Amino acid sequence: MSELKYLQGYPESLVDQVRNLIAKQQLKPFLLKKYPCCHDIKTEKALYDFVQELKSDYLKKSAPISKVVYDKKIHAVDHALGQHAFVSRIQGSKLKAKHEIRISSIFREAPLPFLRMIAVHELAHLREKEHNKAFYNTLEKKL
Template identity: 65%
Template sequence: MNPSLRYLNGYPEHLVSQIERLVESGKLGAWLTQRYPGKHAITTEKALYDYVMGFKNQYLKKSSPISKVAYDGKIHVVNNALGLHSFVSRVHGSKLKAKNEIRIASMFKEAPEPFLRMLVVHELAHLKEKEHNKAFYQLCCHMEPDYHQLEFDARLYLIHLELTKKS
């Protein structure tokens, strides 16, 4: 398998071979652009926080509060992830304070909005479900009905970014 297709590990061979043909023909970028034209305008941390809170307030009103939402330039390189949800408990006197933070890989500042939405939904789902289990993916699909397709297409976007960076 082409090393740049590592994001598709675990997907059925017939899908991987279709993508391999798109890559070899040089048409992956055009396909993505046609399917997801334009980039979103959520480039500041404040705008990202407001965007995330819109989803949280719509779907997860009673879940734990979020103390921070940020773009992070180190996530993809260090953690081999696209977003991170961290939960930190700290002792303050006789009380235990919990903080939830969501970090999104900086490369998604210039991505199509549906990919950012998929990542936000994924990280918000971790407020209720810590593991990637059936309930977790059901919650993701509740917040974003096209979650699985967007996750797959975001993987194609990553492949495209890597290939265009090399050339």
């Protein structure tokens, strides 16, 4: 069975449950039963507002986010589900830093908990850049 790369860092018991569902070809029916409909956050403005609300609830003192978009170029199967970019630009004598979050466009039609999971993951990168122990602690404690 292929490696479940999007589940790395999660408890082994959860990963085993997913492996079992995949082996029995029950993952899709399970997810459709649990999440029968998708969210209504279709525009990038609505997505930005959604992520800003999450940020204001959990990460008030973190850096501001300048951009949140659905990105058609992010391919969930072989690349990523979302991306956090830290962009630095020099404007005159000042260094301007911007944080951008890009979420795969497949989540435009996904259930709200899936979109929230990706947004929370990318927001955690405001505190921790790498997927290390501190990153996962941030997810557990703050988000």
